[in-house]
Amino acid sequence: MYSSALEVNHLTKIYKNGFTALNDVSLTIQQGDFFSLLGPNGAGKTTLIGVITTLIKKTSGTITIYGHDLAQEEFVAKQILGVVPQEINLPAFETCWQILINQAGYHGIPVKAAKESAEQCLRQLFLWDKRDSQTIALSGGMKRRLMIARALIHQPKLLILDEPTAGVDIEIRRSMWQFLSELNRNGTTILLTTHYLEEAENLCNKVALINLGKIQYQGEMKQFISQLEVETFVLQIAESLTGLPLPTTWNWRLVNSQTIEVDLPKEKTISELIEFLHSKNITVIRLTNKFNRLEELFINLTKQVAHV
Secondary structure (H helix, E strand, C coil), X not given: CCCEEEEEEEEEEECCCCCEEEEEEEEEEEXXXXXXXXXXXXXXXXXXXXXXXXCCCCCEEEEEECCEECCCCHHHHHHHEEEXXXXXXXXXXXXXXXXXXXXXXXXXXXXXXXHHHHHXXXXXXXXHHHCXXXXXXXXXXXXXXXXXXHHHCCCCCEEEEECCCCCCCHHHHHXXXXXXXXXXXXXXXXXEEECCHHHXXXXXXXXEEEECCEEEEEEEHHHHHCCCCEEEEEEEECCCXXXXXXXXXXXXXXXXXXXXXXXXXXXXXXXXXXXXHXXXXXXXXXXXXXCCHHHHHHHXXXXXXXXX
16 A cells, blocks of 8 residues: 655656756655645756656656556556646636546546536635636636646546736735645645745645756654754834934844844744833834745755755
């Protein structure tokens, strides 16, 4: 009995011009994982997804999906997959309902079962009232949700999401997070590629960092995040701090009369910081990261690799 949903072993992709997009990539995703693949632009994320989904031909290596070798059992392996690509690729003049019914047909699902599954997917993704609307009339967020519905119509065991929240507003993004988390809790294994560490941290239990076609880190999300030695936060304060001496307990700097920057070491928590400020009668009205946390982790890991 296999325990892994996806196994990628020594995967390499070299294009005709000599460019190596993937260099001996290996990773394992267990059944039930919510797995995030992180990396900067050009790192190899989309190429890896393209090879797994057979849109890009590999140079060497093996891929196994729920125990099925992709090279030997492509049809069976692809029936297990649901894929949401980065680019919106919906037919403009078909309705939401038509798109899902047609997709179900590609998977050999009988009409009655296809209609039941289509209704369930559209309701789950809050698109039922748009079922007869052409996709050209949908908002960007609705199109993203429709693409997820299309990928789920045949109830895949492994769902691959390539930048699924790109270009959507925060409200839609969070509703999609909630839906995907529930989907994962109900047994669907998910592979997510994203630029946003916050998105991966909110959703995923496992993570891999890829850069220049190589996996630089693979492991537990909590362990990955713990490698941040210090985070810098920007705090907007309700009261004016002009003329008030900042306590030396924390390493912080006064930006203006109502804004401070604080360096938070990993042994300290944000709650401790807020409680400390509250004890000094200082009220925080907004708190944000000064730097992109993924970039910080990426730089740290790159330095580690360079010294190996």
